[in-house]
Amino acid sequence: MKTIKALRIPLLAMMVLWLSACQELTDINKNPNSPENVSxxxxxxxxxxxxxxxxxxxxxxxxxxxxxxxxxxxxxxxxxxxxxxxxxxxxxxxxxxxxxxxxxxxxxxxxxxxxxxxxxxxxxxxxxxxxxxxxxxxxxxxxxxxxxxxxxxxxxxxxxxxxxxxxxxxxxxxxxxxxxxxxxxxxxxxxxxxxxxxxxxxxxxxxxxxxxxxxxxxxxxxxxxxxxxxxxxxxxxxxxxxxTSKADDATLAFLGTNSDNAQPGGPLASATFNWLTKPAKPLVDKLLQLKDPRLQRWANPVRRKWDANVTQATTKTVTNLFGETYSVVYVPSVASSADTNLYVGLPVGLPITQGIVYNKGNDVSVYPNEQNPYISFIHDRYRKNTDPYVAMNFMNYPEVEFILAEAALLGGFGATDAEGHYKKAVQASMDKEGALTATGFNFETYYAQPGVSYASAGNKQERILEQKWISSWFSIQSWFDWRRTGYPALKTGPVAQFGAALPIRYMYPTPNLDPKYIANYNEAVSRLASTNFIPAGQSKDHHYAKMWLVQGTSKPW
Missing domain, CATH: 1.25.40.390 (Serine Threonine Protein Phosphatase 5, Tetratricopeptide repeat)
Known part of the structure; x- marks a missing residue:
């Protein structure tokens, strides 16, 4: 019995120590970074x-x-x-x-x-x-x-x-x-x-x-x-x-101090400049037609400009409305088809062989890949680490005013004064881009143009949506607006893969192979509406299938 008692004491002590250690390990294993504890x-x-x-x-x-x-x-x-x-x-x-x-x-x-x-x-x-x-x-x-x-x-x-x-x-x-x-x-x-x-x-x-x-x-x-x-x-x-003003905008600026917080096109985040992206001809031509200063915020002049007023290649310094200077070579124009504008957009959907030489005329020089000098590039600010006019934008004041304008026009939303909201929206968009202070620019003169003013528009919804499209430069909201209304009336290029229509949705991710996941995915696909732009035999999970939002409407096509 004494022996047994002697054994009980250390055994009891060991159990106490073991229980104490378990409690300490429990405390240690509480991860301060786990979801239930993180700030x-x-x-x-x-x-x-x-x-x-x-x-x-x-x-x-x-x-x-x-x-x-x-x-x-x-x-x-x-x-x-x-x-x-x-x-x-x-x-x-x-x-x-x-x-x-x-x-x-x-x-x-x-x-x-x-x-x-x-x-x-x-x-x-x-x-x-x-x-x-x-x-x-x-x-x-x-x-x-x-x-x-x-x-x-x-x-x-x-x-x-x-x-x-x-x-x-x-x-x-x-x-x-x-x-x-x-x-x-x-x-x-x-x-x-x-x-x-x-x-x-x-x-x-x-x-x-x-x-x-x-x-x-x-x-x-x-x-x-x-x-x-x-x-x-x-x-x-x-x-x-x-x-109620641009001070309310839901935007984040790129800090530009390291690769994580710099603009994706800047040198911190990109090893080389992206020359691939060119401003599209429909937008460039519209902005040129309206003498819209926002074009010069978003695009560079061409590096070589066809011009009927010179007899030999002449290098000139060009200063835009914001005081930015560019070196442009003016080249004697030899073809009536040459685009002689200082800003030239790339046409939509050209075959690659035509895209390479667009507006190059009889110039047989070989230029670096993607750097045809007779086409504009997007503005240099998109190749910087940070810029005051490049931000991550969730929603802004001009969009709100455009929404109020269209709602007032459509009726049934309790909004009034469509023209007042439309004019505020256009002016707010100009202000957002710093265009109101552009050299020689007068907003009232701009607004009075037949292609801008609300009163002169035959189709007032189209007028609102066209200016909203311009204001939404590089924003995805214009796609959703176009899908709902069909405005602006954009056309496809000659090589559009599925015909004369723009796509209207994203295709779902590849479904997980689990039967439950596939069943849920298939049910969702079954609720999509097929269209004439989906080739026979292809799934309705297609970027030309109609989601519920546009089913039963004639929009956008």
Missing amino acids: SNYVLTYSLVNSGKLVFGLGKNSSKIAAAMQYMQAGTNEGAAETNQYAWGQENWASYYDILRNVQIIYDNGVRDDNKLFQGIALTMKSMLFGLLTDLYGDIPYSEALKASTGSFFPKYDSQADVYKGILTDLKKANELMQNLTAKDVVSATSDVMYKGDAAKWKKFANSLRLRYALRLADKKAEMAALGINLETEFKEAAAGAF
């Missing part, structure tokens, strides 16, 4: 910056939408066919859902901490990102998305109508949450890299997004009403609290 301030910075890069890339770097909306054309390299001929493939949405998972952390932490500002910001960002997804693809994983922690690994694809309902509901809730904040409802100014913790600006952003989506659903009022959403009420409520 929402850190997550907010990540979510904003990566959302900004995503939106910027959609409009400029991916080239697809920018080419479809004829802001630019690719040159002659291997990517030109996909861009200029609309030979689009499947598009991955993993980056969207990665950001959305982080936005969900912000919201959950906001609920846990009873921080209404964080909740409102999260709902606003969530709505913007899900809005992008459904605008691009159609039906998407929504109500069952972001729930892997509860075992939901194969979310259904919600109908587009239900997604829009959820977006408008969340934006309304965000507005309500941010109406009555208290001292504890704060966000770090350094973490909120867009609004510096200014709740009033976040509230305006939420309401401006409500305007965007209420108008986007203009042809679906009855269907949304059946779901309990009154678009006129949504619009009127949101209009009272939307952007």
